[in-house]
Amino acid sequence: DAGVIQSPRHEVTEMGQEVTLRCKPISGHNSLFWYRQTMMRGLELLIYFNNNVPIDDSGMPEDRFSAKMPNASFSTLKIQPSEPRDSAVYFCASSLWGGVGKTQYFGPGTRLLVL
Amino acid sequence: QQQVKQSPQSLIVQKGGISIINCAYENTAFDYFPWYQQFPGKGPALLIAIRPDVSEKKEGRFTISFNKSAKQFSLHIMDSQPGDSATYFCAASTGGADGLTFGKGTHLIIQP
Numbered sequence: 001d002a003g004v005i006q007s008p009r010h011e012v013t014e015m016g017q018e019v020t021l022r023c024k025p026i027s028g029h030n031s032l033f034w035y036r037q038t039m040m041r042g043l044e045l046l047i048y049f050n051n052n053v054p055i056d057d058s059g060m061p062e063d064r065f066s067a068k069m070p071n072a073s074f075s076t077l078k079i080q081p082s083e084p085r086d087s088a089v090y091f092c093a094s095s096l097w098g099g100v101g102k103t104q105y106f107g108p109g110t111r112l113l114v115l
Numbered sequence: 116q117q118q119v120k121q122s123p124q125s126l127i128v129q130k131g132g133i134s135i136i137n138c139a140y141e142n143t144a145f146d147y148f149p150w151y152q153q154f155p156g157k158g159p160a161l162l163i164a165i166r167p168d169v170s171e172k173k174e175g176r177f178t179i180s181f182n183k184s185a186k187q188f189s190l191h192i193m194d195s196q197p198g199d200s201a202t203y204f205c206a207a208s209t210g211g212a213d214g215l216t217f218g219k220g221t222h223l224i225i226q227p
């Protein structure tokens with residue numbers, strides 16, 4: 001079975017540019033999470049969706065960040081405009097809401113570098 | 116506000132030894148406590164998890180000990196192997212399908 005798929009795996013962009021990160025959750029999962037990992041702050045929850053509906057976006061750092069989940073198979077995290085401090089690894093994870101254990105399965109991450 | 120505190124930041128253990136990583140939490144609403152393992156360049160992967168209604172859970176060489184009154188939980192890796200060298204994160208979440216609050220991670224090195 002395919003796990004969580006993220007694209008691109010690496011992104012290098014210049015400050016001020018728009019960045020779009022993409023995620024395809026595991027088929028059948030109905031919860032999707034976006035996390036950011038940096039050396040200084042560790043792993044932080046940015047936003048999560050249940051059944052395609054955003055539940056908690058309190059972790060989104062600024063209005064420059066936005067996330068959408070137009071259907072059960074796809075989500076995007078957009079940064080506009082990007083800044084050097086946004087450089088991090090962004091992970092998408094999915095789980096089965098209501099399932100025993102609540103295991104979240106993480107994708108391989110997108111490594112973002114903003115110059 | 117860091118809701119999950121993890122220690123130590125780094126740990127070196129000899130092959131065959133016991134690795135112990137500790138976490139403490141503040142939010143008494145947390146009811147799910149997983150440990151994740153992460154290798155360089157990879158996403159975190161669930162290792163083992165516990166709920167507060169039990170004090171210990173064991174899966175192979177990995178054991179979680181949970182102390183609800185002290186709001187602490189720990190990961191023990193028995194017979195540590197070089198392949199266990201990775202970064203380990205404790206985490207916690209509340210009921211339902213909430214996101215995880217992670218500790219800062221422990222970089223574990225098992226020396227052959």
